[in-house]
Amino acid sequence: MTRKDRWLIWLFLAPTLLLLSVLMYYPMIGTVWESFFQTSFINPEPKFAGWAIYEKVLASRDFPEIVRNSIIWTLGVVLLQNVLGFLVALVLNQGLPAQGLLRAIVLLPWVLPGVVAAILWRFMYDPQLGLINSVLIRLGLIEDNAAWLADSSTAMAAVILAAVWKGFPFSTLIYLAALQSVDREQIEAATIDGAGPLRRLFDVTLPAVRDVIMVNVVLTMILTFNYFDMVWVLTRGGPQNATHIFPTRIFETGFGQFRFGEAATYGVFSILVLAVLVALYVIIQRASANRRRTA
Template identity: 70%
Template sequence: MMKRDRWLTWIFVTPAVLLVAVLMYYPMIGTVIESLYSTSFINPTPKFVGLAVYSKIFGSADFGQIVRNSLVWTVAVVVLQNGFGFLCALLLNQKLPGQGLMRSLILLPWVLPGVVAAILWRFMYDPQLGLINSFLISAGFGDQGLAWLADSSTAMAAAVIAAVWKGFPFSTVVFLAALQNVEAEQIEAAKMDGASATRRLWHVVLPSMREVIAINFILTTILTFNYFDMIWVLTRGGPQNSTHIFPTKIYELGFGQFRFGEAAGYGVVSIVVLALLITLYFITQRGGRRVQA
């Protein structure tokens, strides 16, 4: 009977394993192989060059800038998204009038397609007709609109703000669910001991949410590092490569300049970073299960 059950398990699992292998691992292996060849629009025939593509990538000034941009982009979006999401979750966890409607409306930015959200923000950042410049001018901050997306000193910040607006509802929902699972008896006991709201938050609520906060930070880091839509629609990596991150650089090299070898090389580096983040995610989950056990 046990042997039969084992065979049935393999019969049902095999299609899923094959599907994952075909859709995920085969393209990843193909990307690694592609990175060992040099291909260009002028010379489309792949030429084996070994690790020369990686040597070229790591030795270029663009790579250092891409790494810095990706680091700034990921850290800024993740910290602001989670911070703002946590504050909104605290607010929505209170007994307020229209609480159900507020919880529904706050999801609107998240459910919007990424391209649609990016186009909306591009219109808002428009130097002449944009809502942001109109508001700043009417408030007395200058007499002409700023080209937010055309200035290398403001383009990244503008993209970060748009990405935070798009992503903070995800963190809000996660943190709100975690807040509702905090034991009310612990909070009441802290109140009876005379603990202020700040102390209750710091010593009771946050420790109870520690695992959820850690997992959400890692998940949003993975999603943000791999986020393509917002920056590509807003700036296409410009101006002067000031907003290029790994996904946009890969797309530009592969589909814009037909330098598939270099695009694959950047893709492999991106895969390594994502693999490390995913490993950290599973380690955090396993640690959380051990604490619960």
């Protein structure tokens, strides 16, 4: 490659790099810088505090709760969303009647704006008029109306359920595309050899879509960890911090309490976690590409 070719490559990359710098890298650097300055509603003028804000956040009682909630939230949503998405994709891949209509219906939750979906579930969880309580009482599973979002023991599960409903069509779409690329001859050969549906699933289908599953799991972890709308609209992090995760804590601390230094500190921790997940995503993508080239 000549010097002219290298300059031409950088010339074509320049607009993208400039856009990334303005929209991503500059705000990230600004967040790290702001985390060293302390502000409040009474004293809005930034005052340099150094590492004191980090020490304050790490020593606070809320920080371990937010870490624990973020782990439960992320793993719960990712696990259920991927399992449900894969099962629905298996059903839609069977050539059912009106398959196009069924796929459109499945995609409806995903195309709904996050705030709209959260408001819908808030009405469904309403203690007096909600559909959830009505159905459970008729089935005899509960005796009285339950305040799902107001009880710290059920709030997180309720929010996870709503997020899974909102997000599983994304995984379904990814897995359906992967299932349609599975070699039909291998499935037919396994059928001829006497393999049942479960045997074909574990011996043929899952190995064929393994790379897609790994990539989608990491991708949904990135999206879920940084998801804000559903939790904030449903519970605002309550009750008693039972559903506070990093994005909701950042929003509440920064825009609700005007403690932008502490909010930026939580943002730095969030960036570190996302950086690890993004690095894992890139590693899996490269490993998958290498396997396809050597296959």
